[in-house]
Each structure stands twice: as structure tokens, then as C-alpha cells.
Amino acid sequence: MNGGISFVLKGNIIYSNDDRTLKTVEQGYLVCREGKSAGVFQELPEQFKDYPLEDWGDMLLVPGLVDLHIHAPQFAFRGMGMDLELLDWLNTNTFPEEAKYADLEYAQKAYGIFADSMKKSATTRACIFGTIHRPATELLMDLMEETGLKTMIGKVNMDRNSPDFLKEQSAEASEQETLRWLEETGSRYENVKPILTPRFIPSCTDDLMERLGKLQKEYGLPVQSHLSENQGEVAWVKELCPASRFYGDAYDRFGLFGGNGKTVMAHCVSSSEEEIELIKERGVTIAHCPQSNTNLSSGVAPVRTYLDRGVKVGLGSDVAGGSGESIFRAMADAIQVSKLRWRLKDDRLKPLTVEEAFYLGTLGGGSFFGKVGSFQEGYELDVLILDDGSLPHPQTLTLRERLERFIYLSDDRHIKGKYVGGYRIF
Amino acid sequence: MNGGISFVLKGNIIYSNDDRTLKTVEQGYLVCREGKSAGVFQELPEQFKDYPLEDWGDMLLVPGLVDLHIHAPQFAFRGMGMDLELLDWLNTNTFPEEAKYADLEYAQKAYGIFADSMKKSATTRACIFGTIHRPATELLMDLMEETGLKTMIGKVNMDRNSPDFLKEQSAEASEQETLRWLEETGSRYENVKPILTPRFIPSCTDDLMERLGKLQKEYGLPVQSHLSENQGEVAWVKELCPASRFYGDAYDRFGLFGGNGKTVMAHCVSSSEEEIELIKERGVTIAHCPQSNTNLSSGVAPVRTYLDRGVKVGLGSDVAGGSGESIFRAMADAIQVSKLRWRLKDDRLKPLTVEEAFYLGTLGGGSFFGKVGSFQEGYELDVLILDDGSLPHPQTLTLRERLERFIYLSDDRHIKGKYVGGYRIF
Numbered sequence: 001m002n003g004g005i006s007f008v009l010k011g012n013i014i015y016s017n018d019d020r021t022l023k024t025v026e027q028g029y030l031v032c033r034e035g036k037s038a039g040v041f042q043e044l045p046e047q048f049k050d051y052p053l054e055d056w057g058d059m060l061l062v063p064g065l066v067d068l069h070i071h072a073p074q075f076a077f078r079g080m081g082m083d084l085e086l087l088d089w090l091n092t093n094t095f096p097e098e099a100k101y102a103d104l105e106y107a108q109k110a111y112g113i114f115a116d117s118m119k120k121s122a123t124t125r126a127c128i129f130g131t132i133h134r135p136a137t138e139l140l141m142d143l144m145e146e147t148g149l150k151t152m153i154g155k156v157n158m159d160r161n162s163p164d165f166l167k168e169q170s171a172e173a174s175e176q177e178t179l180r181w182l183e184e185t186g187s188r189y190e191n192v193k194p195i196l197t198p199r200f201i202p203s204c205t206d207d208l209m210e211r212l213g214k215l216q217k218e219y220g221l222p223v224q225s226h227l228s229e230n231q232g233e234v235a236w237v238k239e240l241c242p243a244s245r246f247y248g249d250a251y252d253r254f255g256l257f258g259g260n261g262k263t264v265m266a267h268c269v270s271s272s273e274e275e276i277e278l279i280k281e282r283g284v285t286i287a288h289c290p291q292s293n294t295n296l297s298s299g300v301a302p303v304r305t306y307l308d309r310g311v312k313v314g315l316g317s318d319v320a321g322g323s324g325e326s327i328f329r330a331m332a333d334a335i336q337v338s339k340l341r342w343r344l345k346d347d348r349l350k351p352l353t354v355e356e357a358f359y360l361g362t363l364g365g366g367s368f369f370g371k372v373g374s375f376q377e378g379y380e381l382d383v384l385i386l387d388d389g390s391l392p393h394p395q396t397l398t399l400r401e402r403l404e405r406f407i408y409l410s411d412d413r414h415i416k417g418k419y420v421g422g423y424r425i426f
Numbered sequence: 427m428n429g430g431i432s433f434v435l436k437g438n439i440i441y442s443n444d445d446r447t448l449k450t451v452e453q454g455y456l457v458c459r460e461g462k463s464a465g466v467f468q469e470l471p472e473q474f475k476d477y478p479l480e481d482w483g484d485m486l487l488v489p490g491l492v493d494l495h496i497h498a499p500q501f502a503f504r505g506m507g508m509d510l511e512l513l514d515w516l517n518t519n520t521f522p523e524e525a526k527y528a529d530l531e532y533a534q535k536a537y538g539i540f541a542d543s544m545k546k547s548a549t550t551r552a553c554i555f556g557t558i559h560r561p562a563t564e565l566l567m568d569l570m571e572e573t574g575l576k577t578m579i580g581k582v583n584m585d586r587n588s589p590d591f592l593k594e595q596s597a598e599a600s601e602q603e604t605l606r607w608l609e610e611t612g613s614r615y616e617n618v619k620p621i622l623t624p625r626f627i628p629s630c631t632d633d634l635m636e637r638l639g640k641l642q643k644e645y646g647l648p649v650q651s652h653l654s655e656n657q658g659e660v661a662w663v664k665e666l667c668p669a670s671r672f673y674g675d676a677y678d679r680f681g682l683f684g685g686n687g688k689t690v691m692a693h694c695v696s697s698s699e700e701e702i703e704l705i706k707e708r709g710v711t712i713a714h715c716p717q718s719n720t721n722l723s724s725g726v727a728p729v730r731t732y733l734d735r736g737v738k739v740g741l742g743s744d745v746a747g748g749s750g751e752s753i754f755r756a757m758a759d760a761i762q763v764s765k766l767r768w769r770l771k772d773d774r775l776k777p778l779t780v781e782e783a784f785y786l787g788t789l790g791g792g793s794f795f796g797k798v799g800s801f802q803e804g805y806e807l808d809v810l811i812l813d814d815g816s817l818p819h820p821q822t823l824t825l826r827e828r829l830e831r832f833i834y835l836s837d838d839r840h841i842k843g844k845y846v847g848g849y850r851i852f
Contacts, residue, residue, distance in 0.1 A: 300766065
């Protein structure tokens with residue numbers, strides 16, 4: 001399907017034009033023309049008067065939220081096994097669970113739960129990790145296609161430093177499966193696109209990275225992976241890649257760090273000055289995953305630095321490092337951890353504001369998908385209809401107050417409608 | 427009412443005997459004899475066979491949760507105005523809102539919302555701040571009495587360093603209103619008890635503190651206040667009380683710091699070694715409020731130190747410093763901030779575990795109310811019936827896994843029943 005439809009939504013409209021300013025229009029009109037925004041208006045312009053109009057009364061209309069980093073197979077153990085750091089957590093919880101997706105019957109059950117939860121959530125766009133298993137990853141893509149959400153989904157590549165039950169037999173075998181996966185899925189879907197997904201440097205030999213670099217160029221694929229999440233991981237990469245100047249350089253050497261291809265890297269909690277420079281130079285997008293970085297005791301990424309320097313950054317839930325898929329919760333988490341970082345570690349970086357957190361979860365992450373995450377004219381029309389009526393309050397509130405409150409207090413009960421690219425999801 | 431009834435609950439039972447060990451009994455029997463636990467059994471003993479039995483199937487049965495620190499008048503602006511530190515936040519958000527409770531009509535509306543939310547929540551016991559207004563505080567006590575929750579509620583005392591619209595006219599006037607309040611409410615309720623509530627040292631003159639110290643002795647009242655929450659606050663107290671050796675000593679000088687009377691002090695984020703010693707010596711209970719200490723950028727209390735040294739400690743939501751009333755959320759927050767404290771500030775204090783966080787929210791806080799917060803024989807029977815069936819999972823889980831998951835993922839939808847002192851609330 002493509003966004004062929006045109007209509008008008010009336011309600012209390014809130015969106016970002018940039019990371020500092022919130023645009024709010026009380027009882028305004030949001031016009032959808034063929035799946036894209038034709039703008040937000042206080043009075044409905046003449047030329048749109050014959051579009052069908054849905055009046056959402058006192059509800060809030062905001063752009064759909066974007067999750068730049070989530071692991072579908074880990075959804076099964078979200079909220080469990082939180083007493084470990086990254087590398088132990090991978091070996092104890094993650095790898096054994098991901099191995100189960102060799103079994104399509106298990107994958108059907110677990111990915112069914114994941115897809116259903118994502119459909120109901122505030123997320124309209126997501127970058128999703130599968131596992132090394134091609135058939136299960138294709139099943140995940142089939143299920144996500146049906147939700148109507150627009151996603152990029154990756155079959156994971158791993159050919160070293162993981163147990164035999166979750167390792168591809170060789171770089172060549174990994175490349176062959178990836179090729180077959182790309183041929184089978186590259187043009188199969190309307191809503192789902194493949195994204196190249198080397199798990200992270202410790203899981204991929206140079207041979208494999210070189211082959212993936214070639215695939216990236218040949219198919220012009222986007223890339224997703226992990227970067228500078230945890231101190232033990234960063235030290236390990238230093239050992240594994242003596243030739244690399246820093247962690248990000250170990251991707252860059254193989255052409256898997258932005259530049260021609262779109263790349264999103266999760267975390268960047270402890271990126272060096274040089275690494276930040278290269279991230280900016282290559283136009284790499286950072287997926288900030290505040291709850292995961294807290295649960296795994298990784299630390300807190302210097303998001304203020306990234307915003308000030310014009311580095312591209314959005315939010316990721318990073319389930320199951322993060323315990324839930326809510327990007328509203330990720331906004332609150334991003335503000336909260338930035339306050340503790342400011343208080344406990346570095347008082348030069350001021351905490352994030354509500355405006356900035358909302359930007360990160362909408363336009364900041366949306367930019368990885370094109371003109372997505374705002375209601376400015378020409379943006380693809382992803383919309384959430386938010387009902388905060390069941391969060392009772394003794395006084396009337398401004399739209400800005402209602403948004404802040406929604407970020408801290410809401411759950412999926414309060415999402416009354418969801419559109420992606422102009423199409424109604426529910 | 428008193429817990430006159432006897433019955434048996436069947437289900438998956440989880441509770442703490444201490445801060446390290448979780449007791450779990452699959453498909454066990456929890457016996458209530460005249461409002462108190464007669465024990466937990468794998469097989470139902472003969473002498474209880476004729477008690478009425480409720481079978482909760484696969485649901486989880488846990489002790490009711492205890493909120494040691496919440497401000498009823500601040501519930502109205504929870505989740506808003508989070509971009510300030512304590513002292514600015516008090517002047518900008520809190521004092522103007524609390525002033526509205528001079529108007530009983532406003533209080534009726536706002537406290538009605540508060541009482542209704544508390545009734546639906548996982549909380550069965552709470553220490554609650556009102557405002558300086560006697561009539562509104564009595565209204566709050568009336569409303570909370572009807573919920574069936576067992577609470578201690580305080581009319582706040584403030585006679586300095588606050589705007590005229592929220593200041594009592596003199597120490598004597600404050601004492602007189604407090605006396606009248608005690609006479610009117612001391613024996614009016616079954617579930618609600620008055621608790622002496624000097625807001626905090628900066629709001630109370632020595633004259634007032636001395637009068638409150640006398641009232642405490644005369645009526646044998648419990649006391650609640652704030653201690654060492656924020657660095658600016660601690661420095662201010664040092665200025666205000668040159669004679670005090672440290673913040674806690676400024677309460678202790680007036681007999682308002684444990685000893686004969688039960689005292690709960692919120693926060694203790696930056697308590698000195700001497701202060702911690704006195705807290706322990708006087709048997710003061712600490713209300714750890716992790717989300718509030720994060721939202722107001724106060725820092726993270728060294729809860730591991732308090733547990734290791736046998737200091738009494740439980741959890742507080744501290745609405746509206748904390749954005750919500752969920753003590754399950756406070757458990758997750760306590761674990762999460764302890765991880766960031768460990769990573770960013772002091773790696774000598776290991777993060778809190780699920781067992782410890784669950785203890786803090788049940789038995790740790792419950793001890794302030796007597797034999798409360800556990801299912802050991804003789805404890806007052808506060809029970810929550812938890813349905814995690816709507817948190818789908820592809821595999822079967824242990825009770826410990828289900829509890830951890832519930833702490834991270836649940837909301838009020840998942841609480842199917844609640845008992846306080848043997849009486850069914852819903």
C-alpha cells in the first residue's frame with residue numbers, strides 16, 4: 001500500500017520542528033494529503049474543506065514515536081534477569097533465548113506476542129534486530145508487515161565469540177544466508193525493509209565484516225549495530241582490533257559506518273572524542289537507550305553533547321536491555337538519567353528538557369526513516385491520538401503540561417488511535 | 427472495623443522474611459485468622475479446613491506494598507514541572523498548589539482523585555503529608571478512612587521561609603491548630619492515625635519545633651519529615667542551625683528524631699557518617715524515594731550502606747517529586763538508580779537486587795506500621811492478588827521470574843484484589 005488517502009484530523013496538536021521548540025496548536029487542523037502532511041492550521045484552509053474530517057475533541061495529536069533499537073527475540077524475557085552487566089547478560093540470558101528461534105514454532109509464538117505488542121504501542125517506526133536464523137527472521141518480517149508499522153528488520157550476523165548453538169559456521173556461510181535473505185525479502189514487503197545487522201564487533205570476524213561491507217555497497221543497504229555500550233565491551237574490542245583507532249573505526253574500516261549508507265548505532269555511552277568526530281563526519285545516527293544503559297549498569301550517554309554538536313540522535317527501547325517497548329517511557333528515562341549523570345558524573349552537561357526528549361522520540365529518530373517524525377508540510381503522516389482524560393486532574397492544563405504529564409504517566413490504554421504514512425493502524 | 431475475619435487464600439505465594447531471601451510457595455495456602463497471618467502452607471493444615479477458601483488459580487499473592495512518603499496535595503501536579511531542583515521546585519510548583527487547599531471545594535476535588543487512585547493502587551499502607559490547612563487535612567483523613575487503607579496522615583507545620591499564602595502566622599498559632607486537629611482526629615478513625623509533620627527544618631522555627639516536641643511526648647505521636655535530600659537544602663540548614671552538628675541533629679535537639687517516638691525521614695541522599703549513626707541509634711526509619719531523587723536531580727541515597735548497617739529503610743513514591751504512586755515502580759527505580767550510583771559515583775556499593783527491592787517495598791516499610799509487610803505468622807494480613815496473565819510470555823516462568831517481571835512491567839490493571847488487615851478492599 002502507499003499513502004494514497006487524504007483527510008483532516010482535528011484536535012490539540014503537538015510536534016517538534018527542532019530539538020528546542022515544541023509547536024502546539026489548540027483545536028487545530030492536521031491535514032493529510034496522500035499520506036503526507038499538508039500542514040497544521042488553526043483555521044482549515046479552503047482547499048481542504050472537502051477532505052473528510054475526524055474530530056478528536058480534546059485529545060492530543062502527536063507524531064508517531066520512533067524506536068531506533070529493539071531486539072524482537074529478547075521481548076520474550078523483558079523485565080527479567082536484570083542483575084548482570086552486558087557480556088554476562090548476553091551469555092546467561094540472551095544467547096540461550098535467541099538460539100530458540102531456530103525452531104519456527106517457538107518463533108511463531110514469541111514473535112506473535114512481539115508484533116501484537118508493537119502494534120498496540122506508541123511506536124510507528126522501528127529498527128529491529130532478529131536472530132542469525134533466516135527463516136525466523138523472515139517470519140518476523142511477515143508478522144511486522146501485517147501490523148502496518150514501517151520497520152527495518154535485520155537478520156543478525158555472528159561468526160565468532162558466541163556459543164556454537166548461536167554461531168554461524170563461517171563468514172562465507174553467514175554471507176550466503178544473508179544474500180538469500182536479501183533476495184527473498186528485499187522487495188517482498190510494503191512496510192518492512194531489510195537492514196544489514198552485524199551483531200557487534202566481538203561477534204564478527206574481519207572476513208565477515210569485509211563480506212558485509214561489499215553487500216552493503218552492492219545493495220545500498222542501511223546498517224544497524226552496537227557501539228561503545230559498556231566498558232568491558234570497549235576494552236575487548238580494543239584487544240580484538242589492534243589495528244582500529246577506536247571502536248567505531250572497526251566498523252568504518254569495512255564501510256559499515258555511515259558515509260554512503262545510512263547507519264544507526266545503539267548506545268555510544270563511552271564514545272571517545274575521536275569516535276564522536278567520526279560519527280558526525282559519517283552522518284551516523286545514535287540510538288540512545290537510557291533504560292537499557294541503566295539496567296545493564298552501562299552508564300549514561302552524553303546526549304547533551306550529541307545535540308549541541310549536531311550529531312544525529314534518537315531513542316531506542318533496546319528490549320530486553322530495556323524492559324518495555326514504550327518510547328514515551330524512553331523519553332522520561334532519557335530526562336531522568338541525564339539528571340543523574342549531571343548530578344553524579346559531569347555537571348557541565350545540563351539535563352535534557354521535555355522538549356528535547358520529545359524531539360528525540362519523534363523527529364530525532366524519525367529522520368533515519370526520511371521525512372518522518374514531525375507534522376511539518378511534506379512529512380509522512382504518522383500520528384498518535386492520545387487520550388489523557390483518564391489521568392484526572394483538578395485544573396485545566398496547557399498542552400505543554402499535558403504532554404509532559406503524558407510522557408510520565410501514560411501507558412498503552414491512553415493511545416486511542418494510530419496512523420502510519422496516512423493509514424489507520426487502529 | 428478490626429480484622430475479625432478468618433479465611434484461606436490459595437495461589438502462588440511470594441514474600442520476604444528478611445532483606446536477602448524471597449520465600450516462594452507454588453499453589454500454597456495463606457491462612458488469615460482474625461485479620462492476621464496464621465502462616466503459609468504447602469498443604470492446608472487440618473485446623474483450617476473449615477475456613478472459607480478463595481482459590482486464585484495461577485495468580486501471585488504478595489504482601490501489600492507500603493509507601494513511606496507521599497504528599498497528597500501534590501498528586502494534582504504529578505508528572506509536571508520536572509525541570510527544577512528542590513528549592514526552586516518548592517517555590518514554583520509546590521507552594522502555590524498547596525495554598526489552594528485553603529479552599530475545601532478544591533480540596534474535595536483534588537483529594538477525591540488522590541484517594542481514588544490510592545485505593546486502586548498496590549499500596550495498602552502509607553505515610554501521607556497534607557498541607558498546613560486543618561480542615562482540608564481532616565477532609566483528606568475522612569476520604570482515606572473510606573478507602574480501607576491503613577495510613578498515617580499529617581497536618582503540615584510551617585512558620586517560616588515560605589510565602590505568606592502558605593505560612594502559619596506564628597509558632598503558637600501552628601501549635602494551636604495542631605492541637606485542635608489532634609483532638610478532632612486522634613480517635614475518630616479506624617484506619618487513619620495522625621502523624622506529626624513539621625515540613626522540614628527550613629520551614630520551622632526553633633520555637634515551633636520545641637512546641638511540636640512537647641506535643642510528640644504528650645500524645646506519643648509518630649513523626650514524619652524530610653532529611654538531607656538536596657545539597658542546597660543541607661547547606662541552608664547548616665546556616666539556619668549553627669548550633670546543630672548536622673541536619674538530623676536539628677530534629678533530635680527537639681526530641682523529633684526517633685528514640686521514644688517512631689520517626690520516618692524521607693530521602694537521606696547525602697547524610698553524613700554522624701547522621702547515619704544517629705539514625706541507627708534512634709531507630710529512625712528512612713523512606714528511600716528513588717524517582718523523586720532522580721526527577722529533582724538530588725542524587726541517589728546509599729541504600730546498600732543502610733541495609734548493610736541494619737538501618738531501617740523502606741520505599742516512598744514522594745509524589746509529586748515522584749511522578750506516580752506505584753511502589754512496584756519504586757522497586758524498579760530503586761534497583762535502577764543503585765546501578766547508576768554504582769557505575770557513576772561509587773563502585774564500592776553494589777546495586778540492589780530484586781530480593782532487596784521487594785523487601786524494601788513490603789517488610790522494610792511495613793515495619794514502621796508494626797508487624798506488617800510479610801506473611802510470617804502473626805503479621806497483619808495485607809495481600810495483593812496479581813494477575814500477570816495479560817503480560818504474555820512464550821514459556822513457563824519461575825515465581826521469582828514472574829515477580830521480577832511484574833515489578834518492571836505491571837500497572838494497576840494487573841492488581842485483581844487487595845486486602846488490608848484481613849479486609850477486602852476490592
